[in-house]
Amino acid sequence: MKSSNSRFNKCLYFSTNALARKVEKLAVENWKKVDLAPSHAYLLMMVLENPGAQPSCIADEMQLTPSTITRLIEKLEEKKLVIRTTEGKITNVYPTPKGKELLPKMKTCMGEFTKTYTEILGAEESMRMVQNINKLTDKLE
Amino acid sequence: MKSSNSRFNKCLYFSTNALARKVEKLAVENWKKVDLAPSHAYLLMMVLENPGAQPSCIADEMQLTPSTITRLIEKLEEKKLVIRTTEGKITNVYPTPKGKELLPKMKTCMGEFTKTYTEILGAEESMRMVQNINKLTDKLE
DNA sequence: TCTTTTCATTTGTATATACAAGTATAAATT
DNA sequence: AATTTATACTTGTATATACAAATGAAAAGA
Numbered sequence: 001m002k003s004s005n006s007r008f009n010k011c012l013y014f015s016t017n018a019l020a021r022k023v024e025k026l027a028v029e030n031w032k033k034v035d036l037a038p039s040h041a042y043l044l045m046m047v048l049e050n051p052g053a054q055p056s057c058i059a060d061e062m063q064l065t066p067s068t069i070t071r072l073i074e075k076l077e078e079k080k081l082v083i084r085t086t087e088g089k090i091t092n093v094y095p096t097p098k099g100k101e102l103l104p105k106m107k108t109c110m111g112e113f114t115k116t117y118t119e120i121l122g123a124e125e126s127m128r129m130v131q132n133i134n135k136l137t138d139k140l141e
Numbered sequence: 142m143k144s145s146n147s148r149f150n151k152c153l154y155f156s157t158n159a160l161a162r163k164v165e166k167l168a169v170e171n172w173k174k175v176d177l178a179p180s181h182a183y184l185l186m187m188v189l190e191n192p193g194a195q196p197s198c199i200a201d202e203m204q205l206t207p208s209t210i211t212r213l214i215e216k217l218e219e220k221k222l223v224i225r226t227t228e229g230k231i232t233n234v235y236p237t238p239k240g241k242e243l244l245p246k247m248k249t250c251m252g253e254f255t256k257t258y259t260e261i262l263g264a265e266e267s268m269r270m271v272q273n274i275n276k277l278t279d280k281l282e
Numbered sequence: 283t284c285t286t287t288t289c290a291t292t293t294g295t296a297t298a299t300a301c302a303a304g305t306a307t308a309a310a311t312t
Numbered sequence: 313a314a315t316t317t318a319t320a321c322t323t324g325t326a327t328a329t330a331c332a333a334a335t336g337a338a339a340a341g342a
Contacts, residue, residue: 002323006202006203007187008203011251011271012267012270013164013167013179014183015271016157016164016274019161019281020157021204021330022160022281023154023158029171040281042154047148054320056319061147062328066320067301067302067322069298070321071299072298074270088306088308088320089321090307091321114153121280129273129277130153133157133274137156137171140163140258140261158283162311178327178328180329192333195290197290201341205328205330206329206331208291208293209329211291211292212292227291229289229290229336230289230290230336230337231290232291
C-alpha cells in the first residue's frame with residue numbers, strides 16, 4: 001500500500017517509521033554481501049576508520065545507547081571482526097586483521113547501497129532529503 | 142550528538158533510523174497519557190474508525206506485516222480494548238466499549254503529539270517533511 | 283466430488299533496541 | 313586517607329518487529 005493512502009499518512013511518527021522499515025529492508029539486503037547486519041557493518045566501519053574507539057564514543061556517533069553498542073560489539077567479536085581491550089574504566093575497540101580485510105568490500109557495499117537509493121530517488125532529491133532528515137533529527141534535540 | 146556531526150550523516154539508512162528513534166521516543170512519551178504504546182494506539186484508532194477491520198487490511202494500512210498485527214491485536218485484547226471474531230477464514234476486529242471510551246482521549250493525545258513536533262519544526266516545515274517522507278517511502282516501492 | 287492451490291491468520295523463533303540496575307574504576311570532596 | 317560522586321561499560325529484562333513455517337478455510341481445477 002502506498003503510504004499516501006494510509007489514514008495515518010499525516011503523522012510524523014507513522015511516516016518516519018514506515019520509511020525506516022523500508023530503508024532498513026533495503027539495507028539488510030545490501031549488506032548481505034558481506035554477511036553483516038547494517039548496524040554491525042556501520043559499527044565495524046567506524047572502528048576501521050577509528051581504531052581503538054571507545055564504546056561511549058561509538059554510541060554517541062551512531063546515536064544508539066551504550067547498551068546497544070555493547071551488544072553490537074559482542075556480535076562482531078563473535079565473528080572475530082573486532083576485539084575489545086579494557087584498561088581500568090575504559091575500553092577500546094580495534095578491528096582484527098579479518099575485520100580489516102573486509103574494508104574494501106564494505107566500501108563497495110556502501111557505494112552500492114547509496115547508488116541503489118540514489119537511482120530510485122534521484123541524486124539531488126536523495127541528498128536533500130537526507131539533509132532535511134538530519135536537520136529534523138537535530139531539532140528534536 | 143548532532144546527527145550532522147556523525148560520519149554517517151550522509152547515509153539514508155543512518156539518517157532515517159536516527160530520526161525514527163527520536164520520533165518514537167517522543168511518541169512513546171506522548172501516548173503514555175492513555176497507557177498505550179504508539180503502535181497499539183494507532184491500531185486501536187484504526188479499529189475505532191473502522192470497526193470490524195480485518196488484520197490483513199490493518200497490516201496493509203499500517204505498513205506492518207500480518208504477524209506483527211496479530212501480536213498487536215493480542216496486546217489490545219489483553220487490555221480488553223478490542224475483540225476478535227473469526228468466521229471461517231476471515232477475522233474481524235472490533236473495539237470494545239472500553240476501547241470506545243478511549244476515543245476522545247486518544248484524539249486529544251494525537252492532537253498534542255502533532256502540536257509537539259509542529260512547535261519544534263514549524264507548521265509549514267513539518268507538513269512538508271511528512272509529505273516528502275511519504276513520497277520517499279512510496280518510491281522505494 | 284476429490285484434489286490442489288490460494289488466502290488469511292497465527293505461531294515459533296530470531297533480532298535490534300532500549301531502560302533500569304549492576305559493577306568497577308577514576309575523580310572529587312571532605 | 314576515606315568517602316562520595318561521577319563515569320564507562322555490561323547485564324538482565326522487556327518490547328517491537330520480521331521471516332518462515334504451520335494451520336485452517338475457501339476457491340479453482342480435475
